[in-house]
Amino acid sequence: MSVLRQIGGFFDSITEDMATGLEVHCRRNPLTGGRWRSVYTPDVLAVGEGPSSWTDFFSQQLRWSRGTFETLLCQFGRVVWSLSPGRLWNYLLLVAFYPVAGLTWVLGGVSCVLFLGCGAAGVSVPSEVWLMLYGDAAALQVALYVVNRRHNVSPHEPVGSSGVAGMVMSAVSAPLYARALGQALLRRRSGFVVTPKGDSASPDCVGTFRTHLGWAGVFGLCLVASVVWGHAYPAMRVWAVLALVTAVGPVGIWGAGLVRRRWVAGGLVGDGVPFFGQRRPG
Incomplete structure (x- = not known):
């Protein structure tokens, strides 16, 4: 608790854990002169629930990114020179x-608008050159990810988990990270919201x-414009399609869940036997 008293308590931030940790790690213990250290312990003292709806998950991600x-x-530039090289x-x-x-x-999104919507042309680079420049980098990233997964310390993930689900989420x-970035640059007010569980x-x-729907409209219109006006850039079309799928994916999952729940509620009787074209008993 002495370190919290030294920094004046928890840092005022919507992501107070990271902000407070940053303040702690740039200070020194006045008794020893050494830097304060954090120690990881794998002991599970409490198990927290994650958000169970898209609304709460998006609110959480928006708060984390905005923080x-x-x-x-507002904080990093002030304390950056007080951090050791490793902590920096x-x-x-x-x-x-x-x-x-x-x-x-x-x-x-800007590239799709410029290339697919406006027909802007960039420098033409042969595919062999792209593969030479980025193929080894992509392979290295995948290899590093696979190796680093062995050091995963989360007690809630199954042993041998690939982590793909987390990457998809x-x-x-x-789109929310982009929204949070814009809000931060425009200095929009933010408030701490406890994620309902x-x-x-x-x-x-x-x-x-x-x-997500707003961004889906942007990428969808870019694809339509590229077809109507003949702006044939295969790479940008692939990017636009992937971005469109990413934007509408949560909406599709939510809609499919609604349909499934309504089907189950309307098509099952008390004993769990589905009705097909029959009237439910009154």
Whole structure:
């Protein structure tokens, strides 16, 4: 608790855990002169629930990414020179994910508008050169991921888990990271929201996916424009299709879940036997 008293308590942030940790790791123990250290323990003291609806999951991801952007804009520059090289590298890797994901999504959208919608032309690079430049980099990334998965310390993931599910959920959250980036740059006000869990889960509706549907409209219109106006850029069309699938994927999953629940509620009787073309007993 002495370190919390030294920094004035938990840091005022919507992602107070990371912001407080950053403040702690740039300070020194006044008694020993050494830097404060964090120690990982694998003991499970409490098991937390994750969000069980798209509304709550999106709210959580929006808060986490927005908090990271605020840390970068308002806190990181002030304490960066107080961190040791190892800790600086650790925090740079930690805070880089949301900006990279958000910027990649925005730049991908801008590129689709320019190439597919407006017909802009870029430098033509042969596919062999692209493979030479990026093939080995992609292979190295996959190899590093596979190796690093052996050091996964999460007690809640099954042994040998590939982590693909987590990557998919991060990918479908990219439109939210872009939205959080824009809000942070425009200095929009943000507030701390406790993510509802279990029976307190927020219901989903079409408005839950407004950010995703907006981006789906952008990529869908770009694809239509490329066909109508003959802007044939295969690579950009592939990117637009992948982005479109990413944007509408959560909406499709939610819609399929609604249909399934309604079918089960309307097609099953008390003993669990489905009715096919029969009237349910009154």
